[in-house]
Amino acid sequence: MITVRGLTKRYGGTVAVDGVSxxxxxxxxxxxxxxxxxxxxxxxxxxxxxxxPGAGTATVHGVPYRELTAPLRQxxxxxxxxxxxxxxxxxxxxxxxxxxxxxxxxxxxxxLDQVGLTAAADRKVRGYSLGMFQxxxxxxxxxxxxxxxxxxxxxxxxxxxGVRQVRRLLLRLAAEGRTVLVSSHQMAEMQExxxxxxxxGRGRIVADTTLAELxxxxxxxxVLVRTPEPERLAAVLAGAGGEVLPGTxxxxxxxxxxxxxxxxxxxxxxxxxxxxxxxxxxxxxxxxDLVGVGVAA
Amino acid sequence: MTDLRDPGFAATLRSEWTKFASxxxxxxxxxxxxxLGIAATGLLGWAVLATxxxxxxxxxxxxxxxxxxxxxxxxxxxxxxxLGVTTVSSEYSSRMAGLTFTATPRRERVLAAKVLVVxxxxxxxxxxxxxxxxxxxxxxxxxxxxPGPEAGRVVRVVLxxxxxxxxxxxxxxxxxxxxxxxxxxxxxxLGLSFGxxxxxxxxxxxxxxxxxxxxxxxxxxxxxxxxxxxxxxGLGTGAAALVVAAWLAVFxxxxxxxLRRRDV
Numbered sequence: 435m436i437t438v439r440g441l442t443k444r445y446g447g448t449v450a451v452d453g454v455s456x457x458x459x460x461x462x463x464x465x466x467x468x469x470x471x472x473x474x475x476x477x478x479x480x481x482x483x484x485x486x487p488g489a490g491t492a493t494v495h496g497v498p499y500r501e502l503t504a505p506l507r508q509x510x511x512x513x514x515x516x517x518x519x520x521x522x523x524x525x526x527x528x529x530x531x532x533x534x535x536x537x538x539x540x541x542x543x544x545x546l547d548q549v550g551l552t553a554a555a556d557r558k559v560r561g562y563s564l565g566m567f568q569x570x571x572x573x574x575x576x577x578x579x580x581x582x583x584x585x586x587x588x589x590x591x592x593x594x595x596g597v598r599q600v601r602r603l604l605l606r607l608a609a610e611g612r613t614v615l616v617s618s619h620q621m622a623e624m625q626e627x628x629x630x631x632x633x634x635g636r637g638r639i640v641a642d643t644t645l646a647e648l649x650x651x652x653x654x655x656x657v658l659v660r661t662p663e664p665e666r667l668a669a670v671l672a673g674a675g676g677e678v679l680p681g682t683x684x685x686x687x688x689x690x691x692x693x694x695x696x697x698x699x700x701x702x703x704x705x706x707x708x709x710x711x712x713x714x715x716x717x718x719x720x721x722x723d724l725v726g727v728g729v730a731a
Numbered sequence: 732m733t734d735l736r737d738p739g740f741a742a743t744l745r746s747e748w749t750k751f752a753s754x755x756x757x758x759x760x761x762x763x764x765x766x767l768g769i770a771a772t773g774l775l776g777w778a779v780l781a782t783x784x785x786x787x788x789x790x791x792x793x794x795x796x797x798x799x800x801x802x803x804x805x806x807x808x809x810x811x812x813x814l815g816v817t818t819v820s821s822e823y824s825s826r827m828a829g830l831t832f833t834a835t836p837r838r839e840r841v842l843a844a845k846v847l848v849v850x851x852x853x854x855x856x857x858x859x860x861x862x863x864x865x866x867x868x869x870x871x872x873x874x875x876x877x878p879g880p881e882a883g884r885v886v887r888v889v890l891x892x893x894x895x896x897x898x899x900x901x902x903x904x905x906x907x908x909x910x911x912x913x914x915x916x917x918x919x920x921l922g923l924s925f926g927x928x929x930x931x932x933x934x935x936x937x938x939x940x941x942x943x944x945x946x947x948x949x950x951x952x953x954x955x956x957x958x959x960x961x962x963x964x965g966l967g968t969g970a971a972a973l974v975v976a977a978w979l980a981v982f983x984x985x986x987x988x989x990l991r992r993r994d995v
Contacts, residue, residue: 482829483832484994484995500836502836504735505834505835507734514826516826517826518825519827521755529753530747530750531746531830531834533745533749534742534746535738536736536738
């Protein structure tokens with residue numbers, strides 16, 4: 435459980451995080467979404483006690499991070515995967531971290547294996563690819579087997595196979611009852627994993643809701659229609675106030691009319707429908723809708 | 732169930748030691764400091780031997796083997812100061828400090844562990860280097876018909892220079908936590924070490940008489956080194972210990988205050 439209340443951080447004259455409040459609950463993956471520079475990383479640094487807030491509080495398991503007794507066994511964090519001394523090997527890097535956290539050093543082998551870095555564990559990390567750095571960062575976060583995880587852009591730089599592995603890992607960690615906060619600017623990635631989403635834009639939380647709710651409210655509410663008479667149906671729906679975009683293979687993408695109204699209008703005009711699918715809307719649409727409108731004001 | 736016991740300061744100390752010992756650059760700097768320090772002593776010894784026949788009688792009479800032997804500590808000292816500085820500055824240049832303070836949010840533990848690790852390594856390496864310098868000097872000057880130093884004085888010089896170097900490394904680590912920059916810290920430390928000697932002649936006479944001995948460098952020398960016949964009056968051991976402790980406390984407190992207040 436992560437609790438954030440009224441968190442504010444200024445760097446010079448710039449407000450990076452502006453009175454942010456939210457809870458991150460265990461058992462689900464919570465997506466922390468926002469464009470680059472919107473305050474995601476700063477919020478995570480504030481939760482971890484690395485930066486001092488100008489106002490507000492952040493607690494993990496009810497305690498400010500700096501006061502946790504066994505931080506690495508309570509919280510696993512991946513902030514900046516490349517923030518590693520280039521001349522150390524992955525194994526040595528994880529070893530000092532394990533020692534600092536009072537974690538048995540045998541855990542190092544387990545997490546190296548878990549993220550698939552065992553073969554490269556004795557190489558200096560300077561030569562690692564971005565994807566390998568991300569795996570090392572994930573290994574570091576998992577080292578203490580913590581009930582809470584904060585991961586800043588964990589799939590950045592991973593290949594599709596790596597992305598799929600991380601997605602499965604996140605879902606498994608949440609299913610085990612852990613609190614998982616994952617930031618991303620890649621909306622599609624969150625659509626696959628996050629159940630709850632926090633959307634941040636210019637330092638403010640603009641949405642704190644379930645993914646389903648978010649896409650329903652802000653996803654555009656369009657309906658996909660398939661018919662053997664697309665031209666005639668398009669004219670009928672346009673007449674009923676719909677906004678119709680022609681598609682391929684006798685499909686129409688209709689906005690501004692609910693699915694029921696489209697079905698009624700088609701029946702009244704004697705047009706057969708082969709498909710009538712309300713689209714949930716993509717998270718990307720919802721995100722642009724929110725951040726574009728909600729924050730500019 | 733998560734084990735929530737505090738891993739304690741011992742965990743931080745082991746962690747910092749692992750970091751320190753796992754870098755090849757650290758091992759190379761320690762080895763290089765020892766080798767170059769002994770080599771500097773050897774070079775001076777060779778110069779003395781080559782010109783010995785031309786030395787005036789009174790200079791020959793005043794020649795002290797031990798004082799000449801430890802000349803290599805200048806090289807060793809500077810290299811080990813840089814080592815202390817980079818041990819901290821590399822945390823910031825690699826941005827790894829974020830992970831260090833995530834693993835150990837208690838800033839005072841990280842400061843204390845770094846200070847202990849660097850000071851212990853500096854002490855051991857300096858003692859080895861100085862012992863090597865003296866052994867080499869005794870060998871080189873054995874034919875000069877000068878009295879060898881007493882064993883007690885040798886031990887005092889070796890340990891004194893070692894402790895001096897270790898205390899200097901405490902300064903290097905603390906100052907770098909404040910400045911976070913290798914170049915800035917090295918410049919500041921060299922200024923602290925050599926500044927008084929450079930600026931001294933331009934200051935009023937009473938400064939050299941009464942003020943200078945309270946500076947960190949001269950006070951550390953009074954505490955750890957046997958006095959040389961022509962050195963300015965220093966502090967007694969007790970007073971020197973107090974002055975050195977006060978200086979180090981100031982630097983450590985500045986480092987801790989910086990760590991607690993400033994963003995990582």
